[in-house]
Amino acid sequence: MSYLKYLYKNDSLKLVIEEDLVGFYLIVYNDPQSEISSEDYLVDSLEEAFQEAKEKFGISSKQWKQKS
Amino acid sequence: MIPLAIGLVVDYCAPVAAAYMAECAGGLVTAAFLTGMARGYNLDIGSNTFGTIDPMAGVFEYAGMGLGVMFAIRPDRLVSRGIATGGKAIANFASRELTGTVVNVTKTALETKVTRSYTWFSSFCVNRSATNQVAQRTFQIAEGGVAKQGMQLCKQNPSNKISQVEGKLSEWLGKETKMVKNKAGDPVFLSKDTERRVRFDFSNPHGDRPHMHIEIKINSKWKDATSQHRIYPFEG
Numbered sequence: 001m002s003y004l005k006y007l008y009k010n011d012s013l014k015l016v017i018e019e020d021l022v023g024f025y026l027i028v029y030n031d032p033q034s035e036i037s038s039e040d041y042l043v044d045s046l047e048e049a050f051q052e053a054k055e056k057f058g059i060s061s062k063q064w065k066q067k068s
Numbered sequence: 069m070i071p072l073a074i075g076l077v078v079d080y081c082a083p084v085a086a087a088y089m090a091e092c093a094g095g096l097v098t099a100a101f102l103t104g105m106a107r108g109y110n111l112d113i114g115s116n117t118f119g120t121i122d123p124m125a126g127v128f129e130y131a132g133m134g135l136g137v138m139f140a141i142r143p144d145r146l147v148s149r150g151i152a153t154g155g156k157a158i159a160n161f162a163s164r165e166l167t168g169t170v171v172n173v174t175k176t177a178l179e180t181k182v183t184r185s186y187t188w189f190s191s192f193c194v195n196r197s198a199t200n201q202v203a204q205r206t207f208q209i210a211e212g213g214v215a216k217q218g219m220q221l222c223k224q225n226p227s228n229k230i231s232q233v234e235g236k237l238s239e240w241l242g243k244e245t246k247m248v249k250n251k252a253g254d255p256v257f258l259s260k261d262t263e264r265r266v267r268f269d270f271s272n273p274h275g276d277r278p279h280m281h282i283e284i285k286i287n288s289k290w291k292d293a294t295s296q297h298r299i300y301p302f303e304g
């Protein structure tokens with residue numbers, strides 16, 4: 001089974017949305033170069049994950065890149 | 069083959085060589101050393117015989133003894149034997165602990181079984197320890213954070229803290245809690261009214277240290293029920 005994965009990255013922030021069995025994780029990396037995340041949010045849908053990213057970090061859904 | 073060759077040399081050649089060298093001028097020290105080696109290999113490490121003839125020869129005899137003993141005992145073989153025995157004991161102990169049965173681990177399958185059993189056992193212990201620590205930590209967080217939101221938390225009993233913590237977590241989540249696992253195998257506990265949840269990120273902590281979240285739903289959105297977004301149960 002393949003899971004959806006979206007990525008947003010700029011000079012100071014990296015965001016990843018990962019589909020999971022229990023919903024969608026929005027994972028926040030305050031250092032885009034680091035593999036160590038800073039925060040993670042579990043939401044019920046992809047739309048919610050996009051919305052969470054918009055509200056918390058001002059990233060619109062069009063700025064995401066689908067990875068898989 | 070090499071140990072066997074050394075053994076043959078020490079057993080048969082060295083005494084002959086020692087006897088021969090002892091007759092030669094200046095060969096006393098060498099003879100003492102070789103004799104010592106032969107005696108050491110046979111674990112005959114009492115008083116030296118060459119010492120009464122020449123103190124220096126006596127020293128060399130002892131040195132030879134030391135080397136002979138090393139050849140006889142083969143410390144490397146002892147170490148590897150010790151490791152194998154220890155591994156076997158660990159494997160059997162782990163199997164016995166977890167299955168309640170005695171498993172005789174064969175030497176051929178030793179490595180695999182040790183790895184599997186020890187990993188399994190370690191994981192079991194870590195998980196058990198983690199659960200206790202999570203419970204302790206959660207209780208502290210819950211007492212300080214969740215209690216502010218109206219939870220009825222009684223004073224802890226230090227003698228029975230863990231079970232009380234588990235009780236408080238269950239109490240906070242309510243009866244008929246639903247548990248689901250994410251794809252990493254980490255559990256998410258959800259209250260029956262779907263308004264509270266405790267989720268763990270132990271197997272996949274997203275690159276961070278293993279942590280957990282205690283969350284409540286406010287206006288249809290999950291918010292941290294505690295002052296910390298991530299709770300690290302393994303801290304101090």
